[in-house]
Each structure stands twice: as C-alpha cells, then as structure tokens.
Amino acid sequence: MxxxxxxxxxxxxxxxxxxxxxxxxxxxxxxxxxxxxxxxxxxxxxxxxxxxxxxxxxxxxxxxxxxxxxxxxxxxxxxxxxxxxxxxxxxxxxxxxxxxxxxxxxxxxxxxxxxxxxxxxxxxxxxxxTRGPQQLCVLRKENLRAPATSATEPLHGLYCLPLAQGGTWHRATGLPFRADKWSFSTAQLLNYLFLIGGYRERRGARGFAFRMAAFRYNPLAGCWQPTAPLLKRRRHFSTAVVGQRIYAIGGWYLDTLLAPDGGTALYAAVERYNPWSNSWAFVSSLPLTDFTFALSLSHDLPLCAAHADSIYALGSVQRTGEKLLLRYDVGADTWQELLPTLTRADADLPGLYFLGGSEPLYVVGGNAQENVVISFSAGAQLWGPARSLPKCTLAGQGVALGSRLFMAAPELGTVLALELGSLACCPLPAPPFPLSYEALFFLHFPVPxxxxxxxxxxxxxxxxxxxxxxxxxxxxxxxxx
Structure with missing residues (x-):
C-alpha cells in the first residue's frame, strides 16, 4: 500500500x-x-x-x-x-x-x-x-444434599445461557473443588467471577470440617485460580461491588449447616476485597445496635445492591417485621438508616427475595398469597406503591440487567425473567439440573x-x-x- x-x-x-x-x-x-x-x-x-x-x-x-x-x-x-x-x-x-x-x-x-x-x-x-457476548450464568450456591454420584457430578458447575432467541444452557466449566457440601456467594468484578465461602472436606479419620476458600474464574481464559478467603467464616452473606472492590456483608457462621433459629446472629462485620493485592480488610460494621435483622435460609442476608458510590442493605427488623434500608457511603466509610421504614401496613412481605436497580431501587418479596414488587427512591427517600404478582417462590441470588430481573424459581424448575416496569414475567429454558439455591449473574465470553x-x-x-x-x-x- x-x-x-x-x-x-x-x-x-x-x-x-x-x-x-x-x-x-x-x-x-x-x-x-x-x-x-x-x-x-x-x-x-x-x-x-x-x-x-x-x-x-x-x-x-x-x-x-x-x-x-x-x-x-x-x-x-x-x-x-x-x-x-x-x-x-x-x-x-x-x-x-x-x-x-x-x-x-x-x-x-x-x-x-x-x-x-x-x-x-x-x-x-x-x-x-467485556467485548465478547454476554451470557446469563447459573451456579449452585449451596449444596447440602446427598453426595454426588457419577450421574450427578457433571451437573455441578457453571452453566451459561445466551439470551438471544433460541438459546440453550451449556456447561462452561466445573467447580474448582470436589466436595459434597458447600456454601458460597458470588460476585462479578472486571468480568471475573469470584466464588467466596467454603466447602466441607474430610479431616482425618473421624469426620469432616468446613474449609474457608475463595476462587476466581476468568471466562476469557476458561480457568479458575484460588484467591484469599474471607476473614470471617460466613454463610449466606451478600456481596456488592463498588469501583474495583468487593464487599462481603452479613451472613452467619459457616459451619452451621442447619436452618437459623432464634439464637443465630447475623454478622455485623463488613469486609472489603482488593483484587490487586488479593486481600480482605474490615470496614465499618453494619449498625445493628438497637435492632436485629430476621434470618432466612432462602437468601443472602441482608439483601444488598450497589448504586453509584453507595451500597444499600435491606432486611426485616426481627421485632416488628418492618423493612429497613441501610446505606453505606463507600468514600466516607459510614452507614446510615434510610427512613421511613416499610411497615406491614404498607406491604405484607414476610419473605424478601431481591433488592436491586439504581434509581429507584426495586424490592421483590412475597407472602402466602402473592409476590410483591415495590420501589424505593433513594434520592427522595420515598417508597412507591406495592404491586402484585402471582405467587411463586424465588430463591438464591438474583441479578438485574437494566429493568429485567432474573431469579431461580425452584418449584417451577426454571429461571424467571421479570420486567420490573411492566411486571411481565417470562420463564426461560429449564437448566439441565433441578434448581434449589442458585446464583445468577452475567459474564462476557471470548469473541467468536x-x-x-x-x-x-x-x-x-x-x-x-x-x-x-x-x-x-x-x-x-x-x-x-
């Protein structure tokens, strides 16, 4: 030329x-x-x-x-x-x-x-x-069932679904450990998947113990690497990503494999992960002083969402059943309560499923008769009207993409896509394994x-x-x- x-x-x-x-x-x-x-x-x-x-x-x-x-x-x-x-x-x-x-x-x-x-x-x-195609991913967060067999072992892993018309689930990778029982939370940062928690391993001839562990999956290279584990032995905790840091919030003692009861306490300590130094550090704790959040085995607690330079944490006050939203200012390292609370008269939500969005934030919960979607404007500190959905149990860790929410619906055996604005609900193709307590998230894979x-x-x-x-x-x- x-x-x-x-x-x-x-x-x-x-x-x-x-x-x-x-x-x-x-x-x-x-x-x-x-x-x-x-x-x-x-x-x-x-x-x-x-x-x-x-x-x-x-x-x-x-x-x-x-x-x-x-x-x-x-x-x-x-x-x-x-x-x-x-x-x-x-x-x-x-x-x-x-x-x-x-x-x-x-x-x-x-x-x-x-x-x-x-x-x-x-x-x-x-x-x-993030130049490659984005795919919806599902991974089992917790497994407390019988040990895997040769038939079920291949089903444990990370599955992906292209959201284009006619997409089907396919297995992207297996798990980076071998165990019959585990409990992990997930976070996505810089198009890496972080798996944080622990799994059960044999300790000598007498029994088992839970080992704290964390892993990082690179979808562009298709490989796992171990990373630094948490400082606290957490189970059923929430994660939030702000900037280039991961925050671990709430949860309770990892080795407790039974459902929480009145004596189970929520961790107030909050940890922050720096991926460049591969290290965790404590930041300001949840302000759980004059109240206690109720616990559930179905979701991470408290429910968390990140928006701008803040993290929002939502939980049910155990004594009154009110829904209280907390805001964490990442730059100032401070927590504050956002009032008013959401009372039972405003919305009957004994179960909380999801917190996410931007402005406004969306809360999805349910009771014995129906599911409920309600919004909260962080700027105006104002709750919107409660809107009803058909009753369906949602479990695990959901993910929002724009105004669409994706969550596992175990009783339906599939993943539901909910349009938060119109409340239109669409079932996605069923994954090749029964759902129980899954994490959903998005990853970008290599450009074909x-x-x-x-x-x-x-x-x-x-x-x-x-x-x-x-x-x-x-x-x-x-x-x-």
Whole structure:
C-alpha cells in the first residue's frame, strides 16, 4: 500500500521512479520482500521488532499478521510492558492492540504488572474484557444434599445461557473443588467471577470440617485460580461491588449447616476485597445496635445492591417485621438508616427475595398469597406503591440487567425473567439440573473468531481504505525526503 500510494501521488520520487529508504533496515526489508514474493516468514525474536517497525511504516498488513502470530507466544509478564512502549513509540496501533489484548485477557493474573498502569489504560483494558457476548450464568450456591454420584457430578458447575432467541444452557466449566457440601456467594468484578465461602472436606479419620476458600474464574481464559478467603467464616452473606472492590456483608457462621433459629446472629462485620493485592480488610460494621435483622435460609442476608458510590442493605427488623434500608457511603466509610421504614401496613412481605436497580431501587418479596414488587427512591427517600404478582417462590441470588430481573424459581424448575416496569414475567429454558439455591449473574465470553480472525479483519479494512489517493496512508508515517 505504501508504494502503491506513492506511485499514484505527485511526489518527486514517483516521477523519478527512485526511492531511498535509508531509515528501513535492510534485514527487515529483505524479510518483507521474501514474504511478499516467496511467502516465506522465519523471523526470530531479535529480528521481529525491526521488521514490525518497517512493515508498519510501509503498510504491509499481511506481513504484520504473521508478526502478531510470532509475537503472541513470546509475550510474558517480563516483556509485555516494554513491547507496549515500543508499539506506542513507533505509532503502531495494530501492535498496541495485540499487547492490550494480552494484558486485558489476564488483567488480574498479571496484577503486579497491570496494577502499575495509568488509570486511563487500566480502564481501557477493563473495557476490552467485556467485548465478547454476554451470557446469563447459573451456579449452585449451596449444596447440602446427598453426595454426588457419577450421574450427578457433571451437573455441578457453571452453566451459561445466551439470551438471544433460541438459546440453550451449556456447561462452561466445573467447580474448582470436589466436595459434597458447600456454601458460597458470588460476585462479578472486571468480568471475573469470584466464588467466596467454603466447602466441607474430610479431616482425618473421624469426620469432616468446613474449609474457608475463595476462587476466581476468568471466562476469557476458561480457568479458575484460588484467591484469599474471607476473614470471617460466613454463610449466606451478600456481596456488592463498588469501583474495583468487593464487599462481603452479613451472613452467619459457616459451619452451621442447619436452618437459623432464634439464637443465630447475623454478622455485623463488613469486609472489603482488593483484587490487586488479593486481600480482605474490615470496614465499618453494619449498625445493628438497637435492632436485629430476621434470618432466612432462602437468601443472602441482608439483601444488598450497589448504586453509584453507595451500597444499600435491606432486611426485616426481627421485632416488628418492618423493612429497613441501610446505606453505606463507600468514600466516607459510614452507614446510615434510610427512613421511613416499610411497615406491614404498607406491604405484607414476610419473605424478601431481591433488592436491586439504581434509581429507584426495586424490592421483590412475597407472602402466602402473592409476590410483591415495590420501589424505593433513594434520592427522595420515598417508597412507591406495592404491586402484585402471582405467587411463586424465588430463591438464591438474583441479578438485574437494566429493568429485567432474573431469579431461580425452584418449584417451577426454571429461571424467571421479570420486567420490573411492566411486571411481565417470562420463564426461560429449564437448566439441565433441578434448581434449589442458585446464583445468577452475567459474564462476557471470548469473541467468536472470524474466518480471518478479528485483528485480520480490521487490518483488511485498513488495507481496503488505504490504497486510494484521497486517503493517502503516508500522512504521519513519511519522514522528510
């Protein structure tokens, strides 16, 4: 493209049919010519960078595609930043894209490297992790049933459902541990799934004990890695994500495998996880001073939602049955009660299923006759009217996408999609296992490759537009002659 554009130009070199390329190394130029005329490519690591610089300057995208194939296996934590600086120095966006793709796909695995990057670049890398198709995922949060058999063991794992018309559930990965009993809560941060809690393991010949554990799943690499466990031994706790931090809120003692009773106390301690340092730290505790939240085995407690720089926690006051909303200011590290409370006269909600949304927040609960949806405006601190839905037990950890809520409905054997505005309810295809206490969430998976590869297609588009006189691709790349 470089020489074609030059030949069509009015430059002196085109008229004289003579061009001096003193700034292009002869070895790199020879490698390009051998590839163009002989389809031979055999560059070593030391020869690769000069050839990339020359091919980028001379606009040879097919040669550059071979360079990227040779470059990717060479990338490692020790050289990726130097390669990135080289790409930026020579003004090669294609090479920079290759480096950003490498850093983005392993954003937290390369935390010692990526944690040092400028905030703008870090935000760019985080955005690249969500370019692939988004899928609804389901994973069993707790298993207290009989030990798995050879028939049921493959059903334990992470299942995904494309929300496009006609999508079906498929298994993305198994669990990162082997156990017959476990209790975990989930959180999604930077398009990673965090599994936080514990599982039962054998301790000697006498019995079992619960082991605290946490794992991180990278859907772009399809692999699990262990992470730091919680400081408190929690079960049935809620998670909320604000910024690049995970907060663990509420729950009760992990080793208690029975339903809570009057003596079961909710944890007031709140923990914050930093993915860059892989560590937990305590922050301000829940203000459970003059009241106690009621406990339930069906959901995480208290129900939590994140919006802007705040976390909202909702629970039933055990003594009165009122619904009290607490707000945590992440920047100030302080809690406050949001009044008024929601009384039984406002809405009969002995069971709470879901808290989420933005402005307003939506609360979904139920009683013996019906389910109820009610909103709360955090700005005006005002509850909206209660709206009725047909009765259906919802369990586990739901997720909202826009104005749609997705939750497991065990008695129906499927996942329900509820439009919070119109209250239209639609059952999704049933997953290939019985539902009991599941977590639902969204993850982005890798972009399906195009016939030439995504990068190749982009380079092809550049080549198609770079050979005309109107879009002369010499601007910004041509030195003084």
């Amino acid at each position: 470089y020489f074609g554009a030059l030949a069509r130009s009015q430059m002196q070199e085109a008229a004289e049919r003579w061009l001096v390329l003193e700034h292009v190394p002869s070895g790199a130029f020879r490698a390009i010519l051998e590839f163009v005329f002989l389809e031979h490519f055999g560059l070593g690591e030391e020869e690769l960078l000069p050839a990339i610089q020359a091919a980028s300057y001379l606009l040879v995208p097919s040669f550059l595609e071979q360079c990227w194939l040779a470059l990717r296996p060479l990338l490692c934590p020790h050289n990726c930043l130097s390669y990135l600086r080289f790409a930026e120095a020579i003004g090669c966006p294609e090479m920079r894209a290759v480096l950003c793709q490498y850093l983005s796909a392993q954003l937290l695995e390369l935390a010692p490297v990526t944690g040092q990057l400028a905030p703008a670049l870090l935000e760019e890398l985080a955005g690249l992790r 490759p195009s016939p030439r590869g995504e990068l190749g297609s982009e380079l092809g588009q550049v080549g198609a537009s770079g050979g005309t006189e109107d879009t002369l691709p010499l601007v910004g790349r041509t030195p003084s002659w």
